[in-house]
Amino acid sequence: MPLQVPRYLVPFHPKRIPHHFVDVLIVGGGIAGLRAAMQVDPRLSLLVITKDAMEESNSNYAQGGIAGVIDPADRFESHVADTLTAGANLCDQEVVEMVVREAPEHIRQLIAWGTHFDTENGELLLGREGGHSHHRIVHALGDATGHEVMRAMIQRTRSDLGAQIWPNTFTIDLLTHDDSCRGALVWNSAHGKTFVWAKQTILCTGGAGQIYRETTNPAVATGDGHAIAYRAGAELADMEFVQFHPTVLYIAGSSRSLITEAMRGEGGRLIDATGNRFMPDYDERAELAPRDIVSRAIVAQMQKTRQPNVFLDMSHLDADFVRKRFPGIARVCAEFGIDIATDPIPVRPGAHYMIGGVRVDQQGHTSLAALWAAGEASCSGLHGANRLASNSLLEGLVFGAHAGAGASAAALEAPDSFQAVPLENPAVGPPSEPLDLSDVRNSLKSLMWRAAGVWRDGPQLAEAAETIGRWCRYALARQFADPAGWELQNMLTVAGLIVDSARQRTESRGVHLRNDFPETDDAGWRRHLRVVRSGSTN
Numbered sequence: 424m425p426l427q428v429p430r431y432l433v434p435f436h437p438k439r440i441p442h443h444f445v446d447v448l449i450v451g452g453g454i455a456g457l458r459a460a461m462q463v464d465p466r467l468s469l470l471v472i473t474k475d476a477m478e479e480s481n482s483n484y485a486q487g488g489i490a491g492v493i494d495p496a497d498r499f500e501s502h503v504a505d506t507l508t509a510g511a512n513l514c515d516q517e518v519v520e521m522v523v524r525e526a527p528e529h530i531r532q533l534i535a536w537g538t539h540f541d542t543e544n545g546e547l548l549l550g551r552e553g554g555h556s557h558h559r560i561v562h563a564l565g566d567a568t569g570h571e572v573m574r575a576m577i578q579r580t581r582s583d584l585g586a587q588i589w590p591n592t593f594t595i596d597l598l599t600h601d602d603s604c605r606g607a608l609v610w611n612s613a614h615g616k617t618f619v620w621a622k623q624t625i626l627c628t629g630g631a632g633q634i635y636r637e638t639t640n641p642a643v644a645t646g647d648g649h650a651i652a653y654r655a656g657a658e659l660a661d662m663e664f665v666q667f668h669p670t671v672l673y674i675a676g677s678s679r680s681l682i683t684e685a686m687r688g689e690g691g692r693l694i695d696a697t698g699n700r701f702m703p704d705y706d707e708r709a710e711l712a713p714r715d716i717v718s719r720a721i722v723a724q725m726q727k728t729r730q731p732n733v734f735l736d737m738s739h740l741d742a743d744f745v746r747k748r749f750p751g752i753a754r755v756c757a758e759f760g761i762d763i764a765t766d767p768i769p770v771r772p773g774a775h776y777m778i779g780g781v782r783v784d785q786q787g788h789t790s791l792a793a794l795w796a797a798g799e800a801s802c803s804g805l806h807g808a809n810r811l812a813s814n815s816l817l818e819g820l821v822f823g824a825h826a827g828a829g830a831s832a833a834a835l836e837a838p839d840s841f842q843a844v845p846l847e848n849p850a851v852g853p854p855s856e857p858l859d860l861s862d863v864r865n866s867l868k869s870l871m872w873r874a875a876g877v878w879r880d881g882p883q884l885a886e887a888a889e890t891i892g893r894w895c896r897y898a899l900a901r902q903f904a905d906p907a908g909w910e911l912q913n914m915l916t917v918a919g920l921i922v923d924s925a926r927q928r929t930e931s932r933g934v935h936l937r938n939d940f941p942e943t944d945d946a947g948w949r950r951h952l953r954v955v956r957s958g959s960t961n
């Protein structure tokens with residue numbers, strides 16, 4: 424049964440709230456949102472909203488790089504084939520072909536906009552990561568690609584676009600009327616709740632890693648866009664597919680920094696506590712097998728050795744090269760007394776990338792009129808059941824550009840109306856018992872890690888669904904006054920959707936692994952699970 428959620432999280436009345444009118448509203452300022460912004464016609468008014476500082480996004484933390492066929496010896500067919508193989512028979516082949524063919528042009532554009540990718544003798548240096556059969560990953564500042572790409576994109580957005588930018592502004596809900604998106608209800612501490620009426624809205628809110636106890640994602644990644652779109656009645660797809668990054672730094676007290684796949688690409692080996700290199704026992708591609716296989720092998724080896732982690736070993740490689748190629752990771756590890764060139768680095772899997780999301784077509788249009796989506800909040804069919812490394816920044820670029828162009832063209836055709844539609848959401852009475860938000864949040868993160876992590880099974884998922892349903896009944900019935908409450912409500916909603924979809928998919932495919940259904944069932948399950956809020960009245 425579809426998850427029961429209220430249509431709007433907070434009370435409002437059009438006579439008691441400020442109104443703001445724009446042509447195009449973009450929610451999210453990561454790679455997808457800013458790429459969309461660059462496609463909006465300068466004659467249109469454009470507003471970009473981010474819930475934290477502009478610089479705080481998954482995009483900013485991306486390490487390994489962006490995949491694209493750059494080397495003359497590489498082939499589009501090879502990048503397509505690698506993407507399809509990783510996606511475990513669930514990718515949309517047309518989408519894969521489109522994205523792969525557009526990749527080199529997007530990389531060239533980033534360079535033209537001021538991104539400095541790593542080069543040698545004037546040529547782009549190309550890295551290789553798990554699942555890729557060729558060196559085709561452009562990277563910057565060694566292992567800080569996202570930081571460099573976002574620096575250039577933010578600078579261009581601020582200086583060249585003439586866009587209004589509202590940082591530290593939380594989007595609570597999309598506004599819908601007559602089956603169409605009309606903008607969003609947003610909040611910031613300076614002006615409180617505000618209606619932003621937009622002719623076209625683009626949702627680029629990123630991922631949801633924060634619903635898991637172990638994650639590589641920053642604090643902003645709470646799945647807001649997924650939950651907002653679900654409440655608004657847009658269709659979501661593939662919510663059971665959550666990618667776990669195999670190698671996340673595991674040191675008590677440290678942040679869960681991602682140890683990039685590129686370290687394995689450069690020859691890093693995974694060893695267990697006894698020093699045994701175990702990956703060749705699990706897959707002939709060893710450390711360069713796709714992420715789901717490596718994550719699964721690490722969890723199995725942790726169980727076999729009864730250890731809380733395994734190690735990444737770079738000590739057989741040239742020490743100077745290792746420290747220079749991965750300066751960010753070297754710095755973080757050094758703070759905990761680990762020299763990455765000589766010491767084994769303790770790692771284990773963590774939630775990394777949300778494959779499921781708001782379903783979009785090749786133009787980035789969602790099932791809801793006047794609503795577009797791009798990047799990690801969306802589900803385009805590129806990744807299938809498992810994302811190939813370094814294909815997600817690329818997806819943000821390609822679909823950001825498509826959604827931006829589509830929304831821009833549609834907004835240019837629509838006349839100005841400057842009219843608010845009669846939307847109202849009444850207040851519910853204050854609850855008598857206060858709710859300890861961080862208690863529910865931490866409990867949810869632990870539950871998701873246990874029941875909907877790398878390995879899943881029917882009874883645990885059923886128990887998780889019941890528990891989340893119980894928490895939803897009392898947490899979603901309340902109306903909170905600030906982001907901490909709304910984030911929790913969004914996290915509960917997204918967790919409920921993941922668990923429901925994971926229960927339904929009674930097979931193992933890509934990143935979705937069921938102990939009780941270990942085989943892939945193409946006859947029954949080579950299809951997408953779509954979810955839409957029941958009784959959605961827009």
Ligand SMILES: Cc1cc2nc3c(=O)[nH]c(=O)nc-3n(C[C@H](O)[C@H](O)[C@H](O)COP(=O)(O)OP(=O)(O)OC[C@H]3O[C@@H](n4cnc5c(N)ncnc54)[C@H](O)[C@@H]3O)c2cc1C
Pocket residue numbers: 450451452453454455456472473474475477479480481482483484485486487488489490568569592593594595627628629630639640641643644647648681775776797798799800812813814815816817819
């Ligand atoms: C540590 C790490 C390393 C990675 N390395 C790579 C890599 O090497 N290559 C690769 O291809 N991918 C990598 N990824 C994945 C990739 O970074 C993301 O998938 C991609 O950046 C997502 O971009 P996005 O624009 O969709 O979302 P994000 O970059 O996450 O941006 C989301 C935006 O939405 C805003 N937002 C969210 N909720 C709200 C709200 N309620 N109201 C207002 N604004 C909101 C945020 O403030 C933010 O501006 C990595 C991810 C992580 C975490």
